[in-house]
Amino acid sequence: MTDRNDVSDWWRTSIIDMEPGRIAMRGHPIQDLIGNRSFAQMIWLLVIGEDIEGPRAALFEAALVAAVDHGPQAPSIAAARMAATCGIGLQSAMATGLNMLGNVHGGAGEQAVELYARIADAGQGALPQVLDDWRAEHGKFIPGFGHRFHKPVDPRAPRLLGLIDDAAKEGIVDGKFADIGRGIEAHLAAERGKSVPMNIDGATAVVYAELGCPPPLARGFFGLSRSVGILAHSWEQMQQGGRNKGPTPPSYRWTYEGE
């Protein structure tokens, strides 16, 4: 007979174990992790469940560093700055900014890792077919390529690709996903007659794919990364002050389109 009060295995985790006076994460006593893991290594360990070391950890750090901010025009940052003037706490303002992220804003990284994985599975020769299938399923956007603002190129992408190339030369990563990314670039350029270069999402997706990260975590890691900019802007705005700051100056309102 079920004991209605038996909650002993309602929550189950392999992330953390605890007794009074003892905390272990992924099997390591917390005091062995503090001072012996970088924050990025700790992120990988806690989320993925494995250690990440040396040059692989450096690639992960690079991807996390790349996406921290894209200015007060990004909805995530704009929301955090507005929230900072509405009389809520710093962490609540962070949550407001983070709660902007979804399939469109902050989701392309996951989608690009998925797309790369499909091409890897099908073989590079099937790249055009996989892209066609993707568009049939998801619409015209190829996640991770092109940028409405950064012309000719998003400066974060070639830098990340360069780091992957270096690591591939040294056998630290395979390099196959960088090839796939460049294959998509070449295909889109031929198709459209103009350059549609890899953007931040396409480039971090190459890093995450090379590191063997499951696609949804590209999204999760983007969230962690962008939270840094969200905090920085919330805090700067709190220091600037302002009350109830809307998206545009108070003198401007909006266009009324009713009858």
Added chain:
Amino acid sequence: MTDRNDVSDWWRTSIIDMEPGRIAMRGHPIQDLIGNRSFAQMIWLLVIGEDIEGPRAALFEAALVAAVDHGPQAPSIAAARMAATCGIGLQSAMATGLNMLGNVHGGAGEQAVELYARIADAGQGALPQVLDDWRAEHGKFIPGFGHRFHKPVDPRAPRLLGLIDDAAKEGIVDGKFADIGRGIEAHLAAERGKSVPMNIDGATAVVYAELGCPPPLARGFFGLSRSVGILAHSWEQMQQGGRNKGPTPPSYRWTYEGE
């Protein structure tokens, strides 16, 4: 005359500058930061506006590592796990978890830095008076000391204090806030006739105070740190599955106290 459409300085920041094809954060082109700053260094640079190097950066990493998780019993983690079963995206689940943090859950770090700063300003001799004043203002809790679960001691605190002591010996930090923290411990022990040791919040507050971090950022950095556990648990729960998972098993409900 004000131009109602002039929005040119409505949003102002010294964090990020951007032109098509160019992104600079705190004056550094993003491509110079990617691959040359650890994630923790990038956090400090973006939020505080200064570089943090070597052993000081290591202390910051230690504080960030220490607070990532406290298990599914913590409201922030519990909410993230529940959210992961409700059919929302990974980043939305992260926001739900983060949106638990406030003055009580995740606020003690900031409060402890403030308290330490008051004692530093008043001089260690004034410690009893400052504590009395604090309690008159804020109630009986001294932020950063005692733990309802970790007896006799929160294992994260002595480890962090040890790192600060080492750094103080080498002149990397002053060590004065570690002394203040220990002074509070001693005072509370004498006052209550039992040990009320520093907890994670008191210990990370020592680190943040030694590094010269403004008090509210102790709260912001806790938010960043805990977001890691929030992501790890959201992701683990998504993989476990479950639909609409409440806090306790479905067979249990709650106690009705109405008439």
Added chain:
Amino acid sequence: MTDRNDVSDWWRTSIIDMEPGRIAMRGHPIQDLIGNRSFAQMIWLLVIGEDIEGPRAALFEAALVAAVDHGPQAPSIAAARMAATCGIGLQSAMATGLNMLGNVHGGAGEQAVELYARIADAGQGALPQVLDDWRAEHGKFIPGFGHRFHKPVDPRAPRLLGLIDDAAKEGIVDGKFADIGRGIEAHLAAERGKSVPMNIDGATAVVYAELGCPPPLARGFFGLSRSVGILAHSWEQMQQGGRNKGPTPPSYRWTYEGE
């Protein structure tokens, strides 16, 4: 040439128009709405853009009333209660609770309206085929039918259906979606050899479908309705007190499944 500062039509709405001293919503000066519309009528007017009157408004009120709460076991309510003990404001706690709702928790209403609409389009005779197609697309759950707790029947559903039947008899609504809902019930009962009765989501979906409400608004209205319970429980919990209240008692933690 585009004026980089021209924001005059960046935000466009037909919901609200405003000048200093004047506010009009859906074309009505606000002072004509205050005191002359019920809250439910105002919701319909603002969101749908049309007036809703008399017995149709009463049906809408009934659907809103039905879904306000399902107790502290529901993730939305549990999160709000936990949040109320974490030191955040009442509205932040409400947002934490609301931010639980998604495709699984609070999404079945929208899905059921969509399903009913498909059956209405295909004709009742095509009901089995439409259900098969739905399952091929979405998995085994038929949204709006069956309840893991309320056996034999969710008491909210027959009451709502009764109100729709009465309204159909008087020609206020068509009644076709009530028939479709009952058709699904009959089909599932035959298929599984046991009753799989309509639940709250299936029944509110009948109401919303009869009122001509677009499917996504069934989800939005559920959010508004459940926000009432979220507020009630946040507020009750704030009065009860508690600090950092986790999902289960502190003495209980969780099952560690690591090695």
Added chain:
Amino acid sequence: MTDRNDVSDWWRTSIIDMEPGRIAMRGHPIQDLIGNRSFAQMIWLLVIGEDIEGPRAALFEAALVAAVDHGPQAPSIAAARMAATCGIGLQSAMATGLNMLGNVHGGAGEQAVELYARIADAGQGALPQVLDDWRAEHGKFIPGFGHRFHKPVDPRAPRLLGLIDDAAKEGIVDGKFADIGRGIEAHLAAERGKSVPMNIDGATAVVYAELGCPPPLARGFFGLSRSVGILAHSWEQMQQGGRNKGPTPPSYRWTYEGE
């Protein structure tokens, strides 16, 4: 001895009672409430725990109707519209908008009820002293009075006051808080040599105070009311489309203030 698994009274409520097939809220079977309470009456019953009837219910409806929207310039509405373009669900977008509300945006109603209660306790003759004390404690803003946009007057306030006046004449409410509100208006006008009229927050606070609502619920009810506008704008924006829509047009960015 405590049973570590005994969760039987961890969550306690007098709001809702449930058994399989039975749901009672505030002592009423849900099927008796559906169809017999307006949505506003249900809100009052669930949150306050008492029935509200006839003309008192109408006043509550009026306050809820008054605050539903203030256009895309309000941070709560702006955030919801941006969120609707970021690829998150409708309820998540609602949570993003709601999570803007706090002490500054959406908090003045609670503060005004508190201020009125202090004046009621001290007697109208003490009004100047209470206002001075308030400012010493909270800063220069008197919550509920003056509006940076609506000159000469916020059209919602006189309408709400008129309804309260009518109700006071009929003995439905006392009218004392309307007097207090007008007393503050008169005092501020004399003090500043210009009109500082009651705004939406001051006026809804009169309604809530007259109805005997605890101050924090003025904030909670504002949250419920504004959620309607948040839903309406999220939904309208979803229909308009747009991807990743920032606060201002993409051609405009922000002013960089760094070195």
